[in-house]
Amino acid sequence: MNKCHKKTKEITEIILKAKKKATSEVDTKAESEFVKNIKWPVDCVVGPGLEGAIACESKVGYVNGSKGWLVYRGYDIFELCAHSSFEEVSYLLLYGKLPSENQFNKFKEKLIDYRNIPKTIRLLSSFPVQEMNAMGALRLGTNLMRQECTFVDREEYKPGVKTTISADEDSIPMETRPMGERKAIYSLKRAEGIKKPSGLSKDLHMPVGFESALHLISGIPTIAGAVARLRAGELPLNPDPELSHAANLIYMLTGRRPSAIEERIMDIALILHADHGMNASTFATMVVASTLSDLYFAIGSGVAALNGSLHGGANERVINMLAEIGSSDNVKKWYKKKREKKEKISGFGHRVYKAYDPRARVLGPLANFLVKSKNDSKIKDLLKTAKNLEGEVVASLGKEKKIFPNVDFYSGIVYSCLDIPTELFTPIFAVSRASGWTARVLEYLKNNRIFRPRAVYSGPLDEKYTPISKRK
Numbered sequence: 001m002n003k004c005h006k007k008t009k010e011i012t013e014i015i016l017k018a019k020k021k022a023t024s025e026v027d028t029k030a031e032s033e034f035v036k037n038i039k040w041p042v043d044c045v046v047g048p049g050l051e052g053a054i055a056c057e058s059k060v061g062y063v064n065g066s067k068g069w070l071v072y073r074g075y076d077i078f079e080l081c082a083h084s085s086f087e088e089v090s091y092l093l094l095y096g097k098l099p100s101e102n103q104f105n106k107f108k109e110k111l112i113d114y115r116n117i118p119k120t121i122r123l124l125s126s127f128p129v130q131e132m133n134a135m136g137a138l139r140l141g142t143n144l145m146r147q148e149c150t151f152v153d154r155e156e157y158k159p160g161v162k163t164t165i166s167a168d169e170d171s172i173p174m175e176t177r178p179m180g181e182r183k184a185i186y187s188l189k190r191a192e193g194i195k196k197p198s199g200l201s202k203d204l205h206m207p208v209g210f211e212s213a214l215h216l217i218s219g220i221p222t223i224a225g226a227v228a229r230l231r232a233g234e235l236p237l238n239p240d241p242e243l244s245h246a247a248n249l250i251y252m253l254t255g256r257r258p259s260a261i262e263e264r265i266m267d268i269a270l271i272l273h274a275d276h277g278m279n280a281s282t283f284a285t286m287v288v289a290s291t292l293s294d295l296y297f298a299i300g301s302g303v304a305a306l307n308g309s310l311h312g313g314a315n316e317r318v319i320n321m322l323a324e325i326g327s328s329d330n331v332k333k334w335y336k337k338k339r340e341k342k343e344k345i346s347g348f349g350h351r352v353y354k355a356y357d358p359r360a361r362v363l364g365p366l367a368n369f370l371v372k373s374k375n376d377s378k379i380k381d382l383l384k385t386a387k388n389l390e391g392e393v394v395a396s397l398g399k400e401k402k403i404f405p406n407v408d409f410y411s412g413i414v415y416s417c418l419d420i421p422t423e424l425f426t427p428i429f430a431v432s433r434a435s436g437w438t439a440r441v442l443e444y445l446k447n448n449r450i451f452r453p454r455a456v457y458s459g460p461l462d463e464k465y466t467p468i469s470k471r472k
């Protein structure tokens with residue numbers, strides 16, 4: 001067991017129990033169709049929204065939706081939650097293997113360093129953050145970070161045509177079937193081709209690469225903390241170098257140093273949200289990065305995509321929905337009405353999981369554990385309401401349509417128990433997903449090809465132009 005987890009053994013036991021339940025309910029064979037090396041071009045059946053499309057090969061993580069598995073770099077999510085930490089999982093996602101003690105210590109020192117982003121926080125504080133959507137402010141913060149310790153906008157840095165664009169970029173007409181030509185895939189040569197401008201401080205780094213990834217993974221929680229404090233009319237707090245990533249996050253968000261149990265539960269929540277295949281926000285970051293825009297812009301677009309209520313915004317809606325139900329006694333009546341109107345229930349269903357989401361398997365019992373330790377009747381009834389609702393939905397939609405609780409269903413209750421305001425739930429999701437976003441972008445850039453699907457035109461072709469004065 002990780003020596004840092006000695007004080008929170010009961011949490012480890014909860015996770016191992018959840019793992020046992022999961023493995024007893026699903027089989028453990030991978031789907032050969034999605035676990036292999038790709039030979040381009042590939043044939044696949046594609047639905048609207050690119051459903052089913054295979055966009056790239058990746059070694060970062062694997063989601064098996066029909067069996068309810070989540071794997072990062074070969075490690076099962078339950079194992080990582082039980083034994084690892086968010087810092088270690090970030091290393092794993094970025095570098096592909098678990099670190100040695102020495103590598104891990106160096107990595108953590110970098111994270112401590114990069115948590116300090118005074119220029120960004122100063123600039124952010126000059127905006128009306130209290131009037132902004134929290135995710136809007138977070139996104140702004142990621143863009144302000146571009147100037148913090150990179151030489152991103154210096155003329156000397158600008159990539160030249162030779163270093164970035166293959167002569168073949170436009171040589172394959174859209175009308176032809178993709179050929180998957182090796183020569184049409186052009187790699188990112190910036191790191192090799194462009195030297196750091198002379199006379200610059202050694203602390204400055206490239207806007208794309210591992211340093212910028214660590215900078216963003218560390219800096220985003222500091223921005224989230226500043227957003228929380230500014231919105232509450234308080235001054236942002238400096239990160240505490242003695243605290244872990246998870247403990248720092250709670251401290252910067254709430255101004256309160258968490259207990260070992262609270263820190264561990266936040267750490268697990270961060271591990272659970274760190275990566276999840278080609279989801280919409282990850283895809284958004286990859287699309288932006290594939291144009292050879294930089295990592296800061298790419299992550300900013302991930303934040304924007306995550307804000308949507310079909311994606312990261314759902315956990316906020318779950319808490320509002322539970323409040324709307326009002327009490328655990330009202331669940332049956334409320335649910336019946338929603339079903340009659342065929343309305344969707346927030347926190348249930350998933351585009352990929354058609355089995356119980358493994359993240360909800362962990363967060364459900366953790367919410368239970370946290371709520372029990374609190375002397376708060378309101379939050380106790382909120383959890384009871386959630387459990388009753390889960391019972392109703394699983395009994396009807398679970399059987400009928402394979403709709404089960406997803407990661408967002410219990411995460412909101414967990415964060416509420418940690419005294420985190422609802423509007424900050426989605427920023428916490430971004431804090432965690434920064435690892436997966438950056439890991440996948442850096443992996444993709446090794447064999448970059450600009451994303452360019454196509455639409456089928458179904459409009460008219462022979463319209464005649466009418467001058468505005470003659471239009472009805």
Ligand SMILES: CC(C)(COP(=O)(O)OP(=O)(O)OC[C@H]1O[C@@H](n2cnc3c(N)ncnc32)[C@H](O)[C@@H]1OP(=O)(O)O)[C@@H](O)C(=O)NCCC(=O)NCCS
Pocket residue numbers: 309310311314343344345346347348349350351352397401403406407408
């Ligand atoms: C996440 C989500 C967009 C995935 O959707 P999807 O796999 O594309 O499924 P669809 O939206 O096409 O729905 C398929 C069917 O299941 C039903 N369904 C899906 N999610 C449902 C939910 N949360 N509550 C009730 N019914 C749901 C749909 O009404 C639809 O029914 P129909 O076939 O009778 O029309 C969807 O489940 C959803 O909107 N959930 C609520 C929001 C949420 O929790 N998002 C966070 C995801 S992590």
